[in-house]
Amino acid sequence: MPDTFQCSPGSSGDRKPSPFRSSSQEKVYKPAHKVVLVMVDDDEDDCILVKAALKDACFNCTFRCVQDGLQIMDYLKHAGNYQDPRSAPFPDLILLDLNLPRMNGREVLARLKTNPHYRSIPVIVLTTSTNIEDVKICYDLGANSYIIKEAHFDGLVTSIRTLKDYWLDVATLPPKGQP
């Protein structure tokens, strides 16, 4: 499936006015570069749903989906299928499922958060697991937040829009580049 979308300002529809602009103070806090979200999920339907949920809301995003833990490591290192750096722009945010083939989400999280090149990337665990032990382990490993992946589309859309409002409109993301 195509894994990139862009929304022009004119197509943002019912997007709420940015809280960072005001008529009395023309100050824009948000970075000008396109925000790159990478979702790690082996369920293609979930990727399509999240992409759809983001599409209406995301002002200036590139969305990529990779299928498992080994693929996200290849993506970050520009190895395997991602040797062309243009195919794998450095993520501003990672959405991470836990139950992944080959290398599970906990191991991915541990690797990302102990690597000085990647540990500043905010990682949001997005999983169907409501197990309190999973929540605890993920925060212990350094997850920036943990969200339950809703089974119903409407619930998922609401969660993803709240996520988008917070991480893309309110949070100041870490600068890209070498540590």
Add this chain to the structure above:
Amino acid sequence: MTHSPPLVAILDDDPDNHVVLKRAFEECRQDVRIKAFHGAEDLLDYLEQMSKGGKTRSTLDLALISLYLPGKTALNLVKHIKSNPDLKRIPLIVLSDQTSDPDIRECYDLGANTVITQPVLFDDLVDVVKILCEYWLGPVRT
């Protein structure tokens, strides 16, 4: 989803900012309880007392700390909280004045859950706090 009145700790050595943040939170959640601290030691004492009672995660929903405490206080505090097994699961939000501060990356490196640039205008701050509440007191599990 947090149904009980949420408890938010704020650490800032500027008392004016306590008032402003408290008002912004109250605009978003009328039942919010704010615990304001002026010094890092006071906040740490409070957190450690709570954790001794086994209550840290069940009672504290969020901690907001100013990046502009004297010296490297804020960074040291993030490091301390996020390396303490009893405290590290507290959602820790660092408030900055500018998006380009070189300490922002270090905050994330040390485990801050988010860095937020605090808007100057009150109406903008209310918008930001509203989204922050909707997120941390909404779909996020802690």
